[in-house]
Amino acid sequence: MNIPSPAEKAAILESITIDCVIFGFRAGNLEVLLVRHGEGISKDKWGLPGGWIYNTESTDDAANRLLLELTGIKDIYLEQLRAFSDPDRFPLSRVITVGYYALIKEEDYDLKAGATASEVAWFKVSEVKDLIYDHAQILEIGLRRLRRRIKQEPIGFNLLPQKFTLLQLMHLYEEILGKEMDKPNFRRKILKMNLLTPLNEKQKDVSHRAAKLYQFNPETYQQLQEKGFNFEF
Amino acid sequence: MNIPSPAEKAAILESITIDCVIFGFRAGNLEVLLVRHGEGISKDKWGLPGGWIYNTESTDDAANRLLLELTGIKDIYLEQLRAFSDPDRFPLSRVITVGYYALIKEEDYDLKAGATASEVAWFKVSEVKDLIYDHAQILEIGLRRLRRRIKQEPIGFNLLPQKFTLLQLMHLYEEILGKEMDKPNFRRKILKMNLLTPLNEKQKDVSHRAAKLYQFNPETYQQLQEKGFNFEF
DNA sequence: TTTCTTATAGTTTATTTGACTACAAGTATA
DNA sequence: TATACTTGTAGTCAAATAAACTATAAGAAA
Numbered sequence: 001m002n003i004p005s006p007a008e009k010a011a012i013l014e015s016i017t018i019d020c021v022i023f024g025f026r027a028g029n030l031e032v033l034l035v036r037h038g039e040g041i042s043k044d045k046w047g048l049p050g051g052w053i054y055n056t057e058s059t060d061d062a063a064n065r066l067l068l069e070l071t072g073i074k075d076i077y078l079e080q081l082r083a084f085s086d087p088d089r090f091p092l093s094r095v096i097t098v099g100y101y102a103l104i105k106e107e108d109y110d111l112k113a114g115a116t117a118s119e120v121a122w123f124k125v126s127e128v129k130d131l132i133y134d135h136a137q138i139l140e141i142g143l144r145r146l147r148r149r150i151k152q153e154p155i156g157f158n159l160l161p162q163k164f165t166l167l168q169l170m171h172l173y174e175e176i177l178g179k180e181m182d183k184p185n186f187r188r189k190i191l192k193m194n195l196l197t198p199l200n201e202k203q204k205d206v207s208h209r210a211a212k213l214y215q216f217n218p219e220t221y222q223q224l225q226e227k228g229f230n231f232e233f
Numbered sequence: 234m235n236i237p238s239p240a241e242k243a244a245i246l247e248s249i250t251i252d253c254v255i256f257g258f259r260a261g262n263l264e265v266l267l268v269r270h271g272e273g274i275s276k277d278k279w280g281l282p283g284g285w286i287y288n289t290e291s292t293d294d295a296a297n298r299l300l301l302e303l304t305g306i307k308d309i310y311l312e313q314l315r316a317f318s319d320p321d322r323f324p325l326s327r328v329i330t331v332g333y334y335a336l337i338k339e340e341d342y343d344l345k346a347g348a349t350a351s352e353v354a355w356f357k358v359s360e361v362k363d364l365i366y367d368h369a370q371i372l373e374i375g376l377r378r379l380r381r382r383i384k385q386e387p388i389g390f391n392l393l394p395q396k397f398t399l400l401q402l403m404h405l406y407e408e409i410l411g412k413e414m415d416k417p418n419f420r421r422k423i424l425k426m427n428l429l430t431p432l433n434e435k436q437k438d439v440s441h442r443a444a445k446l447y448q449f450n451p452e453t454y455q456q457l458q459e460k461g462f463n464f465e466f
Numbered sequence: 467t468t469t470c471t472t473a474t475a476g477t478t479t480a481t482t483t484g485a486c487t488a489c490a491a492g493t494a495t496a
Numbered sequence: 497t498a499t500a501c502t503t504g505t506a507g508t509c510a511a512a513t514a515a516a517c518t519a520t521a522a523g524a525a526a
Contacts, residue, residue: 013248016329055327059318083316083331085292094288096249098316098329167504185484187505208503209492400473418515420474441471442523 012052017090017097018063019050019135020078021142022071024106024122025159030175031106031122032139035070037132038118041092047132048139049117050097063100071120072112078102081141089134097134101142103158150176151231154195157216165203165211166190173233181233189233194220245285250323250330251296252283252368253311254375255304257339257355258392263408264339264355265372267364268303271351274325280365281372282350283330296333304353305345311335314374322367330367334375336391383409384464387428390449398436398444399423406466414466422466427453 022033034046049070053062060078068074081099089095106122113120125143128136150156156172170186190196197217202210255266267279282303286295293311301307314332322328339355346353358376361369383389389405403419423429430450435443 013327013329015246015248053318056320058320059316059329080315082313083292085286085331087289087291094246096246096292096331098318165504182484182486183503184486184505184507189483206503207493208501209490209505211504398473415516416472417474417476417517422514439472440524442473442521444473 011054013055014052014093015095016059017050017052017095018059018066019048019084019097019099019138020063020067021048021081021099021101021139022067022073022076023101023103023125023142023146023159025172025175026106026122028171028175030125032125032128032142033071033073033111034121034123034128034131035113035117036119036121038116040116042132044118045132046123046130048135049120051116059098059100063098066115069115070113070117072114073104073109076102076104079145081138081145084134084138086134091133097138099138099141101145103146103155105158105161107161147177151233154216154221154231163199163201163213163215165213166196167211169214177233186233193224195224244287246288247285247326248328249292250283250285250328251292251299252281252317252330252332252371253296253300254281254314254332254334254372255300255306255309256334256336256358256375256379256392258405258408259339259355261404261408263358265358265361265375266304266306266344267354267356267361268346268350269352269354270365271349273349275365277351278365279356279363281368282353284349292331292333296331299348302348303346303350305347306337306342309335309337312378314371314378317367317371319367324366330371332371332374334378336379336388338391338394340394380410384466387449387454387464396432396434396446396448398446399429400444402447410466419466426457428457 020033024031024033033049035049036046037043049067051062051066051070053059057065059080063078063080064074064076067076067078078100079102081101083096083098085096087094089097111120111122125139128139131139146155150173156169156176159172160168166187167183169190170181170183173186174181195217196214199213199215201213203213204210253266257264257266266282268282269279270276282300284295284299284303286292290298292313296311296313297307297309300309300311311333312335314334316329316331318329320327322330344353344355358372361372364372379388383406389402389409392405393401399420400416402423403414403416406419407414428450429447432446432448434446436446437443
């Protein structure tokens with residue numbers, strides 16, 4: 001994030017920015033998308049993708065635009081976290097930032113660094129360190145939100161391939177919630193919800209008994225949502 | 234909310250404001266605190282208490298300060314809702330507002346209109362209408378947050394007098410969640426949590442059998458919180 | 467003394483949980 | 497080809513919980 005040029009100043013809100021916490025999941029690890037800044041006071045340092053917002057756009061629109069410009073990712077569902085407003089959070093001027101977060105399947109998107117980002121990459125959440133400004137705090141709040149959300153909505157499915165085994169799904173919950181689970185019980189509970197459609201297909205190329213593949217069924221989810229249900233495990 | 238004067242402009246962030254949704258409970262009704270504006274384009278109209286933030290304060294601090302200035306209420310726990318950022322939400326200029334919410338016991342606070350508010354008063358949530366700008370939306374989001382929170386934390390006790398009966402507590406849950414409950418079951422469930430200290434005291438001046446009074450016990454709550462528990466009814 | 471209202475205790479049945487056990491279906495290897 | 501090994505899947509059982517309901521107690525009012 002840099003101080004905007006005079007030309008830019010006319011079009012943006014000088015005291016508000018956006019920062020996005022984008023989570024992905026690969027090889028059993030929860031990851032987060034970071035960009036390396038190409039200019040300004042944080043040049044060469046890693047941080048969350050973000051930037052200034054235009055006078056004419058909502059923060060939702062700004063978040064989507066910035067994410068596309070910096071990382072090449074578009075058309076994803078970004079949810080607002082909250083505003084971060086410590087007066088000293090940004091060293092050059094008084095800036096409040098609005099945090100957003102999302103969960104995506106890494107394989108569905110090609111990364112392409114753009115605008116003020118010289119590089120984009122996924123990092124394991126457990127290994128992230130030294131982020132600029134207060135981005136560590138924003139990430140922390142994003143992670144907390146993710147853990148809460150995944151207990152109440154079936155968002156975890158966004159992180160898996162379209163066809164997955166029950167054990168993959170369970171491992172995802174274990175990784176995000178940070179606790180071990182019982183296979184038979186998990187299986188019973190998730191199947192009773194009727195959210196998964198069993199496929200006539202099995203895993204391939206595994207050196208043990210192949211597990212049945214399932215896919216998430218958004219329609220039954222719609223129906224269930226009206227009655228209200230929960231994802232505690 | 235008015236356009237700030239040139240003198241004020243130096244001290245504030247021009248494009249960010251705060252708005253507070255303060256909930257109270259009286260005579261079985263959920264209420265919200267509104268102020269009548271004394272000046273500016275929304276003069277004489279009712280809206281949420283709020284205003285501009287200073288360069289030197291966080292949004293949390295600004296919310297507390299504004300609430301005190303406008304309504305006389307201080308030292309309460311305000312929680313951030315989120316930023317509201319529709320480019321057209323404020324008619325005179327581009328302003329993003331950060332919403333806050335809180336729950337208080339009405340009897341504990343004296344209202345005193347101040348600063349740009351000519352009047353302050355409690356309104357039944359079910360009867361509120363015609364709020365300025367997008368304050369109806371902010372109230373709606375606050376209400377949704379309240380309903381979610383009350384299912385997970387014992388915040389409802391903030392709304393009752395210090396000594397209360399189980400039926401009063403149940404009615405509060407019924408009012409906020411909008412559904413009827415079973416007395417014996419509610420009673421059993423809430424007592425098993427061990428959050429209430431029974432008093433050697435009963436209701437007075439009621440024309441029927443007097444119910445036992447209880448009070449909320451913050452210490453056992455502290456202990457329980459570590460283990461995690463939930464308030465579903 | 468009877469009636470009415472609300473408080474509180476208890477019952478019953480179905481459902482859900484958590485911890486396990488057992489076995490099935492494959493792959494690897496001897 | 498037989499055996500061991502790994503993971504998947506089904507099922508059991510006791511304990512805890514939830515929902516719906518009945519019954520009785522404690523007062524106030526008629």
